[in-house]
Amino acid sequence: MLRLRFFWLILALVVVSALFLTLEAKGSWSFTLWFRGQKLASLLLIGAAVSTATILFQTITHNRILTPSIMGFDALFLLILTLMIFGMGAGPYAQVPKVTLFLINLILLTLASVALFTLLLRDQRSDLMRMVLTGIILGVLFRSLVLFIQRLIDPSEFAVLQSASFARFNKADPDLLLVSAVLVCLAGGAIWRMRHRLDVLALGEVLPVSLGADPRRGQLTVLMLISVLVSVSTALVGPVAFLGLLVSSLTYRVIPSWHHGHILPAAILIGGITLVGGQLVLERILHFETPLAVVVECLGGLVFLILILRKGST
Template sequence: MSLLHGHQNRKALLLAGGLLLASAVLLLLGMTVGSTGFESVLNMQRDPQAMQIVWEIRLPRTAGAWLAGALLGLAGAVAQGLFRNPLADPYLLGSASGASLGVACAMVLFGVSPLATHWVARIGLTGAAFLGAVGAVLLTLLLAKGVQHTLRLLLAGVVVGVVLGALTSLILLLTPDIMQAMQSFMLGSTAFVGWTACVVMASTFVACLLAAWMMSHVLDGLALGEATAQSLGLRLPQMRAALVAVLALATGTAVAQTGLIAFVGLAAPHLVRSVVKTTHGRLILLASLMGAVLLMAADILARWLIAPQELPVGVLTAVLGGGYLLWLMHRHTGRGAGL
């Protein structure tokens, strides 16, 4: 047993080291990908404009993709442990629909002129998305009458997501001029991420990672069943509420800065578990690193595929993540048929 535990520890360390190395390589690669290509990096020393492109646009954008992916990966690991469901994702409590509704309302209030859109994207959009996401989670908690019953919380999140999504669609139908402006948010984009957004996401990530790691033993207990967790003396109602707060804060912060990016929070914990079986304390950290690498790689690919234009990063993550999950389902179905 101890040999198996030691083997899993080594695999976890190797995976963490590999993900950190991949992050460093992708960070350097992200500095070279853009409309002006590698020339901006070569001319940094003698061209102030090239220096500005790399240090004020490409580098914060690439770092922001890493941080947003880390937040979504962390939230995905917490959600799957909290609901004891491998298909749970960070948007399960209605945060995605709430963020979309908040952005749609902001667009209606501030308009979509170039000046207004720029201001909304920099300040109002971020705040509206975050408030919408957190407000949706609070509404879910209100409908579920707290966090005592996981199934009720799950169903309340689905209901809130459907209702708020319908309200967003209604706003888009009534004000079709905001449709195009909403697309960049709903498809996900790191184009507006700057150093201020990176600082916000980094601070939130550190706080959420520490909180989730300190409560990881609760997720380990819940994995054994709710009755077993209670018999271990865990204060489930309080701990569940704290974990939901971590989930809402991590998801709301990522969505506010980069829009709705699908499958990263769902796929990252799956990829980690396919490599190593470990406790939730390590799973949360590894899923954060995996989500960061996934989103950073997808962002670089989105900028490179049809350069000098770019694809919405959320489209790539949806296609790649959906393809991975379909392959995973096919593999498990094949094994089941073989049994």
């Protein structure tokens, strides 16, 4: 049964990817395939990074509602970006090589996210509402600081900040894609090697100890990998709050399994189908100019409200 479902997921991803590359293609095929291929690679990479990070975060928090973005990571990204532009100025910021700027963002986001997630997960006895409220409060704090700093910068710096603050799936830089792909593949390889350990960590706080595992050490390792994946995706395209929640919710419904050897590949496939299929429908079929991030945020927000209301009624 699972093999059949994986077959349909792989087939669906192949079909939407082929349509994305070829539908309404005009002019030189070499240029079209190269141009669209970069966008396709960006969508697949972001889908894999965000979906994997979300599944891992839900594993160590033992909750299928929480995601890194909901816990305030996007607001943290905006704060770091605002501080960089405010400190450097719009001119020097724009002159920094893209790869260098990407690596700076990646390092700062990784360090800050490890500190943030460690703070949120320090008390494992915290209930869902306490963790959600903590993440929301921190997010409000970060956004308030961003708004305060925005009032101090000049209009040119504000314009640069606004253009960099929104998720942009249709812009792909080959150098950044290469660096991101290497980092995601390294993190993905480490995650795949510890997939059986993740099954043990998902059992809670007591049972892993009886099985000879160290939950705290495992959670810290997973936390580092989550930070790398989320930092790569956020630094590459910008913040997307509810993409991970949308993909993880679909994954748990499509793949009825607790094994991460099944859940993680399915989440990567569904993440790719969601982004590539969504971009295909909006850009090639409906010819809308609405950014894909807006649609994803809307659908993901609705899923979050449904899940939180169900959780509250049980």
